[in-house]
Amino acid sequence: MILTVTPNPSLDRTYEVPSLHRGEVVRATGERVDPGGKGVNVSRAVAAAGRRTVAVLPLGGAPGALVAGLLDAQGIEVAPVPVAGATRSNIALAETDGVLTKINAPGPQLTADEQELLLDTVRRLAPGADWIACCGSLPRGLAPSWYAELVARVHDAGARIALDTSGPALPAALRERPDVVKPNAEELAEAVGRPLATVGDALKAAEELRAAGARAVLASLGADGQLLVDDDGAWFGTAPADAVRSNVGAGDSSLAGFLVAGGRGPGALASAVAHGAAAVQLPGSVMPGPADLKHSAVTVTTEVPVNRPLREPAS
Structure with missing residues (x-):
């Protein structure tokens, strides 16, 4: 079983549009409503792979009920943490050329009691999980150190944890030695405080995250591929994507692919790459x-092609 934790889940509406022009009426050619949040997407991808998953998430109001x-309906077990505020609603506009515009709401502010209940729910369920994936931004009310506390409690419960977050929460959590961290290129650049122009730059940044505490780093480099760096070395994985429709949830699908394949070594990286390449060719946030x-x-x-320039350099 793979347990996911999404501190700031959402109800996601994705509209496919021919093109986007400010100030004009834009008629959508397709529409989807999905449960959202990075950890939720990981659960959806794990379920699509035929594996059991349990999603821990704070839910409130009518949007929260709809997310649950x-x-x-997708066969995903939900371990809800009731909160007073309403779950946020997000909008994504996906153009036919692959450009995606997202409008993300801030979400509710969690009280101290709600924060503790979220941590305790994860601790209670952790012993039954093969992996715990904690993903996404922190909602209002949670300090950057909250993920560090979560990693510590998961390890105390004897479970393995994969962390996908950014900003101050990532370096704060590294001191508790998460088993895997999964940044993209922009998040890698932010974590080390400098631009990344080549695959070699990304490799060096991943190694620095390991030196800071991460036991393994799975780095998504967009169209350039993915890197895995752990105690046994470094691997680089690629796969073609014939037609990019939407990159919503592609990184989450990659993490799910990595974990369902064991969460370690080149075989798990290959699974992550296959899942990520497939996800970008599907509409909206379909897993x-x-x-x-x-x-x-x-x-x-x-x-690893250390001298290869990144098609989308990270700054």
Whole structure:
């Protein structure tokens, strides 16, 4: 079982539009409503892979009830933490050329009691989990140190934890030695405080996160591929994506692919790459199932192309 924790879940509405022009009426050609948040997306991808998952998330108001109902309809067990504030609603506009515009609401402010109940719920469920994936931004009311406290409690319960967050929460959590951290290129650049122009720059940044406490780093580099750096070395994985429709949840799908494949080594990296490449070719935040994956198209090597420029340099 893979347990996910989403401190700031959402109800996500995705509209597919031909193009976006400010100040004009834009007619959507497609529409989806999905439960959202990075940890929620990981659960959805794990469920699509046919594995059991439990989603821990604070829920409030009518949007929270709808999120729970949508997850239940997808066969995902929900461990709700009731909160007084309403769960946030987000909007994504996906253009046909692959450009995505997102409007993310701030979400409710959690009280001290609600924060503690969220931590205690994870601690209570942790012993039954193969992996715990804690993902996304922190809602109002939670200090950057909250993820560090969560990592410590998970380890005290004897479980493994993968962390996907950014900003001050990431360096704060590293001191508790999360088993895996999963930044993208921009988050890597932010964490080390300098731009990344090449794959080699990303590799060096990943190594610095390991030196700061991360036991392994799974770094998504967008169209350039993914890096895995751990005690056994470094691997670089790539796969073609014929037509990019939406990158919403692609990184979350990658993390799910990594964890369902064991969460360690080149085989897990190959699974992460296959899941990420499949996700970007699906509409909105649809998570890929086994039929969408093209494992034969994935290449994983220990020969990291350190001099290769990133197509989207991170600053």
